[in-house]
Amino acid sequence: MILILKSGATDEQIQHVLDRVDALGLQAHLSRGTYRTIVGIIGDEQKLTEEPLKAIPGVAQVIAVMPPYKLASLDAHPEPSVIDVSGVKIGGGNLAMIAGPCSVEEEDRMHRIAEAVSAAGANLFRGGAFKPRTSPYAFQGMGEEGLKRLRDVGHAHGMPVVTEVTDPRLVDLVSEYSDMLQVGARNMQNFALLTEVGKSERPVLLKRGMSASISDLLMCAEYILSQGNMNVVLCERGIKSFDTATRNLFDVAAVPLVHQLSHLPIIVDPSHATGRPDLIPACAMAGLAAGADGVHIEVHDCPEVAKSDGPQALLPEQYAEVASQMRKLAELLGKTISPLPETIA
Amino acid sequence: MILILKSGATDEQIQHVLDRVDALGLQAHLSRGTYRTIVGIIGDEQKLTEEPLKAIPGVAQVIAVMPPYKLASLDAHPEPSVIDVSGVKIGGGNLAMIAGPCSVEEEDRMHRIAEAVSAAGANLFRGGAFKPRTSPYAFQGMGEEGLKRLRDVGHAHGMPVVTEVTDPRLVDLVSEYSDMLQVGARNMQNFALLTEVGKSERPVLLKRGMSASISDLLMCAEYILSQGNMNVVLCERGIKSFDTATRNLFDVAAVPLVHQLSHLPIIVDPSHATGRPDLIPACAMAGLAAGADGVHIEVHDCPEVAKSDGPQALLPEQYAEVASQMRKLAELLGKTISPLPETIA
Amino acid sequence: MILILKSGATDEQIQHVLDRVDALGLQAHLSRGTYRTIVGIIGDEQKLTEEPLKAIPGVAQVIAVMPPYKLASLDAHPEPSVIDVSGVKIGGGNLAMIAGPCSVEEEDRMHRIAEAVSAAGANLFRGGAFKPRTSPYAFQGMGEEGLKRLRDVGHAHGMPVVTEVTDPRLVDLVSEYSDMLQVGARNMQNFALLTEVGKSERPVLLKRGMSASISDLLMCAEYILSQGNMNVVLCERGIKSFDTATRNLFDVAAVPLVHQLSHLPIIVDPSHATGRPDLIPACAMAGLAAGADGVHIEVHDCPEVAKSDGPQALLPEQYAEVASQMRKLAELLGKTISPLPETIA
Amino acid sequence: MILILKSGATDEQIQHVLDRVDALGLQAHLSRGTYRTIVGIIGDEQKLTEEPLKAIPGVAQVIAVMPPYKLASLDAHPEPSVIDVSGVKIGGGNLAMIAGPCSVEEEDRMHRIAEAVSAAGANLFRGGAFKPRTSPYAFQGMGEEGLKRLRDVGHAHGMPVVTEVTDPRLVDLVSEYSDMLQVGARNMQNFALLTEVGKSERPVLLKRGMSASISDLLMCAEYILSQGNMNVVLCERGIKSFDTATRNLFDVAAVPLVHQLSHLPIIVDPSHATGRPDLIPACAMAGLAAGADGVHIEVHDCPEVAKSDGPQALLPEQYAEVASQMRKLAELLGKTISPLPETIA
Structure with a gap:
């Protein structure tokens, strides 16, 4: 999961985001760009699908890295099912x-x-x-x-x-x-x-x-x-x-x-x-x-x-x-x- | 209900359409145009919603004149419901x-x-x-x-x-x-x-x-x-x-x-x-x-x-x-x- | 700009991505997640809109952080134009x-x-x-x-x-x-x-x-x-x-x-x-x-x-x-x- | 062209529709159904594509019988062009x-x-x-x-x-x-x-x-x-x-x-x-x-x-x-x- 923060996100907001990720037992990876700060979340993305991350103040966009389905995915079963x-x-x-x-x-x-x-x-x-x-x-x-x-x-x-x-x-x-x-x-x-x-x-x-x-x-x-x-x-x-x-x-x-x-x-x-x-x-x-x-x-x-x-x-x-x-x-x-x-x- | 017949509809096909309408207890009104023949059906359109009129050989298009809902229509209840x-x-x-x-x-x-x-x-x-x-x-x-x-x-x-x-x-x-x-x-x-x-x-x-x-x-x-x-x-x-x-x-x-x-x-x-x-x-x-x-x-x-x-x-x-x-x-x-x-x- | 790499991206592919970013005069910020590696690009995103980054082998997704228009944006002119x-x-x-x-x-x-x-x-x-x-x-x-x-x-x-x-x-x-x-x-x-x-x-x-x-x-x-x-x-x-x-x-x-x-x-x-x-x-x-x-x-x-x-x-x-x-x-x-x-x- | 009139279309409106068709040099064919009156227009439909028939008072719907293109149609050239x-x-x-x-x-x-x-x-x-x-x-x-x-x-x-x-x-x-x-x-x-x-x-x-x-x-x-x-x-x-x-x-x-x-x-x-x-x-x-x-x-x-x-x-x-x-x-x-x-x- 990647969080793109709003352009004017404050340090307090950034810290709050990091605290939220920490509280979920996951690891955050902060990256400050020229225009935007980005938070990569490392760990089991499935834990996060439930969380309204986009509602955290300062968060502009939430991008999922993995598909939201598991059993239906090729990862679960790489060969075509018959x-x-x-x-x-x-x-x-x-x-x-x-x-x-x-x-x-x-x-x-x-x-x-x-x-x-x-x-x-x-x-x-x-x-x-x-x-x-x-x-x-x-x-x-x-x-x-x-x-x-x-x-x-x-x-x-x-x-x-x-x-x-x-x-x-x-x-x-x-x-x-x-x-x-x-x-x-x-x-x-x-x-x-x-x-x-x-x-x-x-x-x-x-x-x-x-x-x-x-x-x-x-x-x-x-x-x-x-x-x-x-x-x-x-x-x-x-x-x-x-x-x-x-x-x-x-x-x-x-x-x-x-x-x-x-x-x-x-x-x-x-x-x-x-x-x-x-x-x-x-x-x-x-x-x-x-x-x-x-x-x-x-x-x-x-x-x-x-x-x-x-x-x-x-x-x-x-x-x-x-x-x-x-x-x-x-x-x-x-x-x-x-x-x-x-x-x- | 209006039936627009195909441009090459034969006399036999036209007669078959008229017979089908008659069999449904409705009245047909034939109108031969320059390019197409049109059959207007007079009577209770509701009887026809069930009928696959478009599948009759020679029929190109079926046009409903009345809406398919009755109780929800303004005809059924001309004032706004409260x-x-x-x-x-x-x-x-x-x-x-x-x-x-x-x-x-x-x-x-x-x-x-x-x-x-x-x-x-x-x-x-x-x-x-x-x-x-x-x-x-x-x-x-x-x-x-x-x-x-x-x-x-x-x-x-x-x-x-x-x-x-x-x-x-x-x-x-x-x-x-x-x-x-x-x-x-x-x-x-x-x-x-x-x-x-x-x-x-x-x-x-x-x-x-x-x-x-x-x-x-x-x-x-x-x-x-x-x-x-x-x-x-x-x-x-x-x-x-x-x-x-x-x-x-x-x-x-x-x-x-x-x-x-x-x-x-x-x-x-x-x-x-x-x-x-x-x-x-x-x-x-x-x-x-x-x-x-x-x-x-x-x-x-x-x-x-x-x-x-x-x-x-x-x-x-x-x-x-x-x-x-x-x-x-x-x-x-x-x-x-x-x-x-x-x-x- | 954020590049999300494919799940099986090789070290060589990752290095090639970094080299491409470097060649464009921009800075890359690598972040290895549990399932995917992510490359944040720091610098003027406008330079990149022209580049077919998604065609680089190993890249799964390219996410723009800034809108593609400049003069039309609120950043260029924060008050409503009259x-x-x-x-x-x-x-x-x-x-x-x-x-x-x-x-x-x-x-x-x-x-x-x-x-x-x-x-x-x-x-x-x-x-x-x-x-x-x-x-x-x-x-x-x-x-x-x-x-x-x-x-x-x-x-x-x-x-x-x-x-x-x-x-x-x-x-x-x-x-x-x-x-x-x-x-x-x-x-x-x-x-x-x-x-x-x-x-x-x-x-x-x-x-x-x-x-x-x-x-x-x-x-x-x-x-x-x-x-x-x-x-x-x-x-x-x-x-x-x-x-x-x-x-x-x-x-x-x-x-x-x-x-x-x-x-x-x-x-x-x-x-x-x-x-x-x-x-x-x-x-x-x-x-x-x-x-x-x-x-x-x-x-x-x-x-x-x-x-x-x-x-x-x-x-x-x-x-x-x-x-x-x-x-x-x-x-x-x-x-x-x-x-x-x-x-x- | 077929005109479906509004359910409450008055006799005056119907006459006005017929007059308008007549003025265009075409023939009208009136058909009074149980719920709606329908006017079939006989003659060269192309003459009518320009006319805002739907804006005539009392007209609910206008249905074209012929496609609006001529040279591109199969009628103009029944064999596939090479x-x-x-x-x-x-x-x-x-x-x-x-x-x-x-x-x-x-x-x-x-x-x-x-x-x-x-x-x-x-x-x-x-x-x-x-x-x-x-x-x-x-x-x-x-x-x-x-x-x-x-x-x-x-x-x-x-x-x-x-x-x-x-x-x-x-x-x-x-x-x-x-x-x-x-x-x-x-x-x-x-x-x-x-x-x-x-x-x-x-x-x-x-x-x-x-x-x-x-x-x-x-x-x-x-x-x-x-x-x-x-x-x-x-x-x-x-x-x-x-x-x-x-x-x-x-x-x-x-x-x-x-x-x-x-x-x-x-x-x-x-x-x-x-x-x-x-x-x-x-x-x-x-x-x-x-x-x-x-x-x-x-x-x-x-x-x-x-x-x-x-x-x-x-x-x-x-x-x-x-x-x-x-x-x-x-x-x-x-x-x-x-x-x-x-x-x-």
């Missing part, structure tokens, strides 16, 4: 291909979609049973019945399933029926929820909030990891920006940036990032080329009757086409699309 | 002056701060007992003991109290000890929490999320209203932007914009909006001048030892100064700072 | 009230608008003769004839005039006919233009770019100041953001922030900041309450036939109303709306 | 590989860099002689001597050259010495400059402004095209956002979005988009995978002494590595890196 989702591996060269409808819908439709995406190479099946909708009047999901249907259909086609959990009271229920828990973008900083999924034994797909920096995202992963659940996969799904031509702004640089900072895998979700079927294939390819550990795409066989997010769904044949391109790109990059497990535990 | 918080009125010319520390802390400190802010004219006392912290290693609040202390101190000084609730499982507990429930910015779209506070009898202070449009904010208010709790006060507390000189970007235009769209009161929180004590007084005045129904400011008597957000706290004497200016401005604007209730129910 | 525009003072408690149509239009209309705004208390008349339009097919302004008309009309009503210059080749011409040169938001970083207006003897109204930080804005002012023209007034006119309900986002905190960093006056332009007549009065009041040194508002007597920006113009009677409110607020704040000059030099 | 830069083709499957230092520097260094990047497969050489610097005290470029050196070195190694022009007065000079003119991000809406380069015979590389939507970018291209210069290549180089971990935010979805709207080629510049050498290769690959018509990367053989932007330069060997990967990806995508011309005209 997360196992009921037999499907994500990270370290293994790619997740997550596909399925936005919401769980009719049973025969679910089977049709599952069959199509698994034939195209998807290895994880998705669908929402508890939907976080911006309108209280919109379809809120099928609930427990939907969870059961998602699992039954996914497993029938050999794919583990991932579904969103939106409420700490539902973590046990959703864990029972799914292979991976999704925490959505709007709940990224729902710390009560993060704490509960951190206690679950299911791997977690943590989506980046629409105004979250990568550091914010990794701090939320840290919440989960600090509860003992080390199986976290991050997901870039678009952030807020000023151009309304797309639903969100796809931040593809988040992929190599996470890989510079953390051992956790990161996948991309071009469906939510763009909200436009005509842009999804190009962005899926861009994500993979940037090093993503997987791609999440929403697929529906009749978008105009979908119960949610129809306008951004790919048709099964469109998914098959981009999946085929992604397979070739994966090969060029020396990566493997994880095969389906022989059985799902 | 919310009563245990005797303190907010809205319709009545101003809330919310002040207090970020977190509930030691008892004597709480009394000192309460005494100072109430002497300066504050009419609601605040403090967090359950803190949504970005780091899992940071102080998470005193919990139930903190709730009790906040209430006892606030009421001892004649002020109703407001405190944050972060978890749907805690709504009953927090309602028991507080006069107003705060939903924080990071939980603005935590729909499970919104639903629970919507069932509570306590008024709700709903803070705008950091990447929420005003329409998003009003939709979240709608969640609470639609559960039967009509006592919602909105709060502008800064949104994400690119200039790192301030913690967030204070969107003062949100105040008159909300007043153009909704009957709900809106207050401003320059503490979180700027994160800088040197900018808080100017922004507090700006908020009032823009028509805000109140101002929320964090105050601490020794910021350098505060358990959270110390660097953005005003000292009691700084608060007294800006409160005095705000009183004069309120008078100029013909508004009233709500007096303290005779007794707190 | 700018004189042909007799109208701006800054240090003197308020500019700039009003007029977006573009210079028909002569009788110009007289009608000038009469109305001057009766309402405006002290500077505005109008564009060279318009930076987003479409090449849109009205580009009346050119020199417009300049002449603006000056003649403004001066006839006792008001100095301000108008935009968009091209370095036009600075002399525009200077001849106007009392103050405006550099628009889209040209804020047009350094060729800044250099030319820096050589002019006319005061300059420098509008903030839509994606400029306050530091960026002050650097652009520095371009003008460094050419010898010390008469620069800044203008907050809205920045880009994600909510499309307003044209731009009005950053009212920019006003006190500039006053913390610079001696230059700053005014606000709620017309461009919001693009909505129904929000302009509230935002004008907010700007003044935040300490702005003036307010810029576009006024047109028949917006539906205006040659540009009609939809955001106030009617003369609307302007008169907000001007009357602003006068009362100015009095409360102890500020003076600059009176019209006896004669315009 | 731009020829002194023999190097860009667009329609032909890729530009632009590389070189940020600024033109010493002659031997220029030769070393040119040799390295041309060996790695670059087909256009870049370097700035007139630099738009955020600080007036920073190196402003070598001027005409730099132009001459850039051309001589580039051509000696068989590569046409591209360099920035920042001032309308310099367009002729820069055109004389270069094969392609660059308009930088800060000058994207410098309409005087756009008009001048529109009169030049040199192809133009138009960089996207940091707060420009894709529609804004295409409107600026339209300025150039409307002057008769049809050889415009667009460039995505990052936009402003809230995460400070990267210099800008790389908007890779801009690539397929431009291809949906326009025939103009678009390349990507991961150097400015990220500002971080450790992220540039991944983002270069992402850009190509998304369909970009080329990649622009800054290369320097000793970044720590570079005259500008050293910290974001790739070393020649790093460039060679990513260029080799890009070649393989181009092959997979069925695209061709344009070969060097036999002679440069």
Whole structure:
């Protein structure tokens, strides 16, 4: 931690700063420059994150030297983590291909979609049973019945399933029926929820909030990891920006940036990032080329009757086409699309 | 609802669109322009918010004519709502002056701060007992003991109290000890929490999320209203932007914009909006001048030892100064700072 | 300047850093922390702004201690500057009230608008003769004839005039006919233009770019100041953001922030900041309450036939109303709306 | 054009709207809905872009049906344009590989860099002689001597050259010495400059402004095209956002979005988009995978002494590595890196 003092900081203020550092059991290193005095603090920076150092009179700026997350950092685990989702591996060269409808819908439709995406190479099946909708009047999901249907259909086609959990009271229920828990973008900083999924034994797909920096995202992963659940996969799904031509702004640089900072895998979700079927294939390819550990795409066989997010769904044949391109790109990059497990535990 | 069709939309596609509208029990009005065909839909737009009209083949754009919220709109309630918080009125010319520390802390400190802010004219006392912290290693609040202390101190000084609730499982507990429930910015779209506070009898202070449009904010208010709790006060507390000189970007235009769209009161929180004590007084005045129904400011008597957000706290004497200016401005604007209730129910 | 070295920086890299600092004639101060080594550089930081210190192997981060602007900073001029525009003072408690149509239009209309705004208390008349339009097919302004008309009309009503210059080749011409040169938001970083207006003897109204930080804005002012023209007034006119309900986002905190960093006056332009007549009065009041040194508002007597920006113009009677409110607020704040000059030099 | 009227629009207001449309020689089509009246305008929308329709009393919203640009649109030219830069083709499957230092520097260094990047497969050489610097005290470029050196070195190694022009007065000079003119991000809406380069015979590389939507970018291209210069290549180089971990935010979805709207080629510049050498290769690959018509990367053989932007330069060997990967990806995508011309005209 480095403290830059104000240009007019008095000797008394400087002494007070040194006393405060001393009282915290750390060592201060004073450096008087031409314009400013600087105090370097030597010792465990973690002790200081709690301290309102910037509120000490005479302090102008506080600069952290270490990242605020520990378990999520490369220092804690220098090799890429490989997360196992009921037999499907994500990270370290293994790619997740997550596909399925936005919401769980009719049973025969679910089977049709599952069959199509698994034939195209998807290895994880998705669908929402508890939907976080911006309108209280919109379809809120099928609930427990939907969870059961998602699992039954996914497993029938050999794919583990991932579904969103939106409420700490539902973590046990959703864990029972799914292979991976999704925490959505709007709940990224729902710390009560993060704490509960951190206690679950299911791997977690943590989506980046629409105004979250990568550091914010990794701090939320840290919440989960600090509860003992080390199986976290991050997901870039678009952030807020000023151009309304797309639903969100796809931040593809988040992929190599996470890989510079953390051992956790990161996948991309071009469906939510763009909200436009005509842009999804190009962005899926861009994500993979940037090093993503997987791609999440929403697929529906009749978008105009979908119960949610129809306008951004790919048709099964469109998914098959981009999946085929992604397979070739994966090969060029020396990566493997994880095969389906022989059985799902 | 207006549908703008793609330039090459075929007659078959147009007929299919008309059939879909008809099937929904609504009337379509076709208009063929020089370049594009347009379909106006006549009838209850609410029926359509659920329908993925944009996914119908041939449809290029869907334009809503009505806002997506009903109960929060001026149509539902053309006069400004006046919310009563245990005797303190907010809205319709009545101003809330919310002040207090970020977190509930030691008892004597709480009394000192309460005494100072109430002497300066504050009419609601605040403090967090359950803190949504970005780091899992940071102080998470005193919990139930903190709730009790906040209430006892606030009421001892004649002020109703407001405190944050972060978890749907805690709504009953927090309602028991507080006069107003705060939903924080990071939980603005935590729909499970919104639903629970919507069932509570306590008024709700709903803070705008950091990447929420005003329409998003009003939709979240709608969640609470639609559960039967009509006592919602909105709060502008800064949104994400690119200039790192301030913690967030204070969107003062949100105040008159909300007043153009909704009957709900809106207050401003320059503490979180700027994160800088040197900018808080100017922004507090700006908020009032823009028509805000109140101002929320964090105050601490020794910021350098505060358990959270110390660097953005005003000292009691700084608060007294800006409160005095705000009183004069309120008078100029013909508004009233709500007096303290005779007794707190 | 502070250099934070990478965690694995070798002794050789550290020595190389020290040698580089030494070669620049500055003194280095080494501090080895628990996790990182830090190099404080003592001496004239300005010498270093040119140097790509971050590209030195082993350097992780470079932190500037001083702001990158000098002449614009409070250190250079600790008192607020008062700018004189042909007799109208701006800054240090003197308020500019700039009003007029977006573009210079028909002569009788110009007289009608000038009469109305001057009766309402405006002290500077505005109008564009060279318009930076987003479409090449849109009205580009009346050119020199417009300049002449603006000056003649403004001066006839006792008001100095301000108008935009968009091209370095036009600075002399525009200077001849106007009392103050405006550099628009889209040209804020047009350094060729800044250099030319820096050589002019006319005061300059420098509008903030839509994606400029306050530091960026002050650097652009520095371009003008460094050419010898010390008469620069800044203008907050809205920045880009994600909510499309307003044209731009009005950053009212920019006003006190500039006053913390610079001696230059700053005014606000709620017309461009919001693009909505129904929000302009509230935002004008907010700007003044935040300490702005003036307010810029576009006024047109028949917006539906205006040659540009009609939809955001106030009617003369609307302007008169907000001007009357602003006068009362100015009095409360102890500020003076600059009176019209006896004669315009 | 569609006009949505206010909910309380009177019959007189509606009639006035119809009269105004009629007076413009266009046909109105009235549609009274349950809540709102809508007026569709049939005829040449271009006639209306100038008209402040939104300022007509009773009008709530104006919705354009056609894009505001014509020459840049796919309607004007349904096939991808192929731009020829002194023999190097860009667009329609032909890729530009632009590389070189940020600024033109010493002659031997220029030769070393040119040799390295041309060996790695670059087909256009870049370097700035007139630099738009955020600080007036920073190196402003070598001027005409730099132009001459850039051309001589580039051509000696068989590569046409591209360099920035920042001032309308310099367009002729820069055109004389270069094969392609660059308009930088800060000058994207410098309409005087756009008009001048529109009169030049040199192809133009138009960089996207940091707060420009894709529609804004295409409107600026339209300025150039409307002057008769049809050889415009667009460039995505990052936009402003809230995460400070990267210099800008790389908007890779801009690539397929431009291809949906326009025939103009678009390349990507991961150097400015990220500002971080450790992220540039991944983002270069992402850009190509998304369909970009080329990649622009800054290369320097000793970044720590570079005259500008050293910290974001790739070393020649790093460039060679990513260029080799890009070649393989181009092959997979069925695209061709344009070969060097036999002679440069």
